[in-house]
Amino acid sequence: MALAKDENHNHGEQEQGRCSHFLVVAYGIQGHINPARTxxxxxxxxxxxxxxxxxxxxGHRRMFPSHGISCDExxxxxLISYIPFSxxxxxxxxxxxxxxxxxxxxxxxxSLSAVxxxxxxxxxxxxxxxxTLSMPVVGEVAREHRLPISVYWIQPATVLATYYHYFHGHGELIGQHGGSSSTQDQVTLPGLHPLRISDMPSFFTEKTPSELSKMxxxxxxxxxxxxxxxxxxVLVNTFDALEDVALKAIQPYMDVFAVGPAVPPPLGALPQHKDASEAAQIHLFKHDEKNCMEWLDAQLERSVVYLSFGSLLAYTKRQAEEILHGLQSHGQPYLWVVRKEGRAEEVDSCLREAKADSKGMVVEWCDQQKVLSHPSVGCFVTHCGWNSTLEAVVSGVPMLAVPSWSDQPMNAYLVEEEWRVGVRAERDAEGVLTRDELASRLELLMGGSxxxxQIRxxxxxxxxxxxxAVATHGPLERSLRSFISKSMENLDQSRK
Structure with missing residues (x-):
């Protein structure tokens, strides 16, 4: 990331924000760092x-590799400072x-107390x-130093409301249905539209709780x-026009501010006085931006299938083969992200075949925001992590949702059912997206029907x-200013 000084960040100084210093603490993983930084x-x-x-x-070391291995630097x-904790x-x-x-x-x-x-x-x-999300130790540090603390919920407001009601009287009802995929198995939570049990956060419905779920x-x-x-x-990475129903549904139970989408604008959309760091995202993985963007430049408008399952998911050999053959069967150009980190050797043979395909390009990582804002991209095959979902929304790219775990099934529901900006693909009994399912859903999403x-x-x-939402003096800015005022009131209360 280019570090550049911003001389204009105090423009429009307001009395309500004077002397406020926010310490934002996040897990050192890709999906938490970028919304927290934004x-x-x-x-x-x-x-x-x-x-x-x-x-x-x-995570700090990976963000700033040129600064050496010092933990304390x-x-x-x-504009902002970065200090690691141990x-x-x-x-x-x-x-x-x-x-x-x-x-x-x-x-x-x-460590955080020392910070x-x-x-x-x-x-x-x-x-x-x-x-970000659940970091109870930050609350302990705040109490020790008599500081107010706020939570930055980096998943949808719909998921926030769902968790709240799960822990307030609806958990047993949801749990009774287990991992049901039936469209008839639904639950209605206060203020929300009816939801399928299969669209609930995966931790609610696991028949045998995983170690991650237990934690x-x-x-x-x-x-x-x-x-x-x-x-x-609670600050939520969403905006009113996206989740007005869920935001209204949760407001009776907690003090919520919508402060999204936490997606910086594409570089070309920035005013001339803004520096490039405003648009830059943090990347914990190396990527070849030049070749990737040049390849996209050579493709027809809205012709490319962009496929990425995020920073955590690892491929099995079968899943890689099914995706490759599904993309080839569809016949359109494709850009496919498969991280090298944690990749099994047996997947490499499949990727070699993909790289030899004249219609395809395989990369280990890319600047997803730049890719999605490129005019040649026609759809995004995504795992439906919330950051990826918001980046597609901000770029106006239709989505093929292939959720796996956590909040992803709920995000896929929002994409297909509430916003109608995409379609969902179903995995088979082994959790694999098959070639036929991929090709048929791509045809539905990118065809001329x-x-x-309507989806486009x-x-x-x-x-x-x-x-x-993010326009100057728009909903996001007003929400942030209201939060700042409230946080200063809370500081006064915490020190009485």
Whole structure:
């Protein structure tokens, strides 16, 4: 990422934001870092505000590889600062058991407390802490330092409402249905449209809870208990025009501010006085941007199938083969992202065949926002992670939703049923997207049918609504200013 000083970030200074310093804490993974960074930068652009982003040391090193291996080094991009915290291991691994989790939680507490002390000693006292999703230790640090804390929910408001009701009387009802895929098995939660059980967050419906579920579901329960007991403010990465029903449904239960979409504008859409770092995303994986964009430049408008399943999913050999043959059967140019990190050797033979295909390009990673905003891209085959979903919405690209776990099934429901900007593909009994399913759904999405035309029109309309949300003095800015005022009131209360 190019680090460039922004001389204009105090333009339009407001009394309400004076002396506010937000410490935004995020997990050091791709899907948390970028929305957290975007929020921090937007807060810092409100007159009188400053912001610091703190991620785990392993993530910090990958963000700034040219700065060496020092865990303590602070970096600035001219608008916000970046300071890492340590979990005691700093190797990017996840806890292996309850004892390991407890040790890391204690290390995180000590390290984040030291970050707060360090900022105060340098004349930049923190006035509010924020954390992405469930990071209970951040609440402990905030209480220790008598600081207000807010939660940054980086999934949809619909999922926020669903978790709330799961922990408030509806969990048993949802759990009774297990992993049902029947369209008849539905539940109606207060204020929301009826939802299929199969569209619920995967942790609710696993027949045999995974180790990840055993770790995350209790953490989410603790988070919602904290939100309720301490009346925490919750910032949500969404906007009113996207999820008005869900936002209204959750407002009776918590203090919610819609502060999305947390997707920086494409570089070409920036005013001339803004620097390139405003549009830049953090990439924890190396990518060959030049070849990728030159290949896209050579393709016809809206002809390319872009396929990426995000930063976490690993391919089996069978899944890679099915996708390759499905793309080849469809017959349109395709850009396929398959990360090298964690990739099995048996997948490589399939990728060699794809790379030899004159219609295809396979890359290990790419600047997804730039790809989606390119005119040659006709659709996005996505796992429906929330960041990817919002990037497609902002770019006006129709989606073929292939959800796997966590919030992804719910995101796919929103794409297909509520917004009607895409279609969903179903996996087989082994969890594989088959070649026939991929090819047939692509034909439905990119063909000349009335439905495909309506989907493209809906996607374009939603793109325009997203642009309205982030416009100067628009809903996003007003929401941030209201949050800043409320956070300063909470600071006064916490120190009485």
């Amino acid at each position: 929020l921090a930068r937007r807060l810092a652009r409100i007159g009188g505000c400053t912001a610091t982003l703190s991620v785990s040391a392993s 602070e970096v600035s991009d001219g 979990d005691g291991k700093d190797d990017g691994s996840w806890p292996t058991d309850s004892e390991d989790r407890a040790r890391r939680r204690e290390a995180n507490f000590r 707060v002390d360090r900022l105060a000693a340098s004349g930049r006292p923190v006035t509010c802490m924020l954390c 995350l579901l209790p953490a989410f329960r603790e988070l919602f208990e904290q939100i309720e007991q301490e009346k925490l403010i 009335e439905r495909s035309g 029109a809906n996607a374009q309309s939603l793109k325009e609504r997203a642009q309205e």
